[in-house]
Amino acid sequence: MKDRIALEYxxxxxxxxxxxxxxxxxxxxxxxxxxxxxxKDIAKEFGYSETSFVYYAxxxxxxxxxxxTPIGFEIDGAGHNLLGAVxxxxxxxxxxxxxxxxxxxxxxxxxxxxxxTVRFDPSTQYPVVQMHQKTAVIGQQIPTYKxxxxxGLKIEDIEIKELVPTIVQTEVAHTMVPVRNSQLxxxxxxxxxxxxxxxxxxxxEGFYCFTIxxxxxxxxxxxxxxxxxxxxxxxxxxxxxxxxLIGFLTKSKYTQPNKEYKILQGVKxxxxxxxxxxxxxxxxxxxxxxxxxxxxxxxx
Numbered sequence: 176m177k178d179r180i181a182l183e184y185x186x187x188x189x190x191x192x193x194x195x196x197x198x199x200x201x202x203x204x205x206x207x208x209x210x211x212x213x214x215k216d217i218a219k220e221f222g223y224s225e226t227s228f229v230y231y232a233x234x235x236x237x238x239x240x241x242x243x244t245p246i247g248f249e250i251d252g253a254g255h256n257l258l259g260a261v262x263x264x265x266x267x268x269x270x271x272x273x274x275x276x277x278x279x280x281x282x283x284x285x286x287x288x289x290x291x292t293v294r295f296d297p298s299t300q301y302p303v304v305q306m307h308q309k310t311a312v313i314g315q316q317i318p319t320y321k322x323x324x325x326x327g328l329k330i331e332d333i334e335i336k337e338l339v340p341t342i343v344q345t346e347v348a349h350t351m352v353p354v355r356n357s358q359l360x361x362x363x364x365x366x367x368x369x370x371x372x373x374x375x376x377x378x379x380e381g382f383y384c385f386t387i388x389x390x391x392x393x394x395x396x397x398x399x400x401x402x403x404x405x406x407x408x409x410x411x412x413x414x415x416x417x418x419x420l421i422g423f424l425t426k427s428k429y430t431q432p433n434k435e436y437k438i439l440q441g442v443k444x445x446x447x448x449x450x451x452x453x454x455x456x457x458x459x460x461x462x463x464x465x466x467x468x469x470x471x472x473x474x475x
Contacts, residue, residue: 179474185266186223186469189259190412190440190448192299194468197448198412198441200259201226203473204267213475218243220473224407225250227260229269236274238264238282246406252346253289253306254414254461257282261291262465265302296464305462306414311422311454314342317377322352325369326384332359335387338427342379343419345459349402350377351416351423352384357397360386361443367403374404381407383416385438387429394437394449395430396420411441412448418459421452430454 184203191197201221205228218226227242242256243249250256261282264271271293272280281288290307317340319333326333333340335353343351350373354360363384370382381402388394398420400413417438424430432454441448453460 181472181474184471184473185263185467187259187263187465188468189255189262189465190414190450190463191446192296192301192464192466194466196441196446197465198255198259198410198446199223199468200255200465202260202263203228205230209475214241214243214249215247217473217475218247219245221245224410225256227256229260229264231264231269231271232283235283237288238269238271240282240284242284244406248405249285250405251285252415253284253308254346254416255412257284257289257291257306258304258414258461258463259465261293261304262302263467265293265304266467290458292460292462299464301464301466303462303464305451305460308345308418308459308461310345310458311419311426312344313423313426314344314348314379315377316341317350317373321373322350322382325366325373326352326363327366328354328359328363331355341423342377343423345415345418345422347381347415348379349381349383349416349419350374350379351420352382354384354386357386360384360397360399363399365401365403367401367408370401371404380404381410381413381416383413383420385420388439392439394439395424397439397442399443400440409444411444411446412450412463413440414450414461417450417452418461421454422459425454432456
């Protein structure tokens with residue numbers, strides 16, 4: 176190992192308090208900025224949907240986070256990649272907020288400050304992180320038949336009352352796809368090539384397929400997420416899509432503003448995740464907790 180640099184890493188299961196559930200994320204601690212190819216090589220080696228790299232930047236008085244997919248795509252949005260990174264930094268006792276105002280906590284994702292709130296679960300003592308996303312912008316509708324063909328479903332399987340496939344953006348523009356029931360949701364088999372064609376045509380990224388939960392469930396919707404254009408065939412928990420969904424549902428009067436809801440994701444992958452969401456007047460809160468499942472060193 177002579178002349179090689181060792182970097183500590185954690186693997187966390189995000190949006191879960193149970194190891195091997197939730198969405199796995201590798202978080203690598205660095206001493207500063209790395210060459211871009213090193214980020215990409217490490218993300219490819221881990222093979223998770225995203226790998227985050229963090230360090231505390233004294234000049235910015237904030238934690239800096241960059242995240243990459245296995246194909247080398249750098250993530251812009253604040254989802255499980257940021258939530259898990261913050262949880263890891265808190266558990267490692269980095270001085271995230273020591274130099275910040277008490278009412279203005281933030282981290283820097285790429286070059287943009289992202290407001291966050293951190294508290295500790297009273298029973299587990301795990302950190303619970305809430306990310307403040309922008310308010311949802313409702314965009315273009317996509318013809319139902321195109322989405323149905325790409326998901327291997329019938330046209331009548333897609334629409335729920337007045338809800339139709341619609342692009343919605345808080346941090347990232349994703350397509351919200353209503354599916355009639357949970358069985359259809361979990362039986363659908365996406366054609367990645369067709370999804371990529373639709374994403375390029377309509378200038379969006381992923382597809383957040385969801386169904387409205389029954390009144391006896393403790394979550395408002397169950398969802399699956401496909402984003403093959405950046406190398407994610409299916410994701411177990413997607414904060415950048417959960418925010419747009421609660422904004423979409425609130426705009427459509429399915430949910431109420433200023434009330435916390437949960438979204439269930441990852442059932443098909445046997446990695447059940449619960450994402451906490453709330454649509455407020457000036458932002459959308461997306462949050463949850465994480466648990467460390469692995470820890471080690473890598474070498475560059």
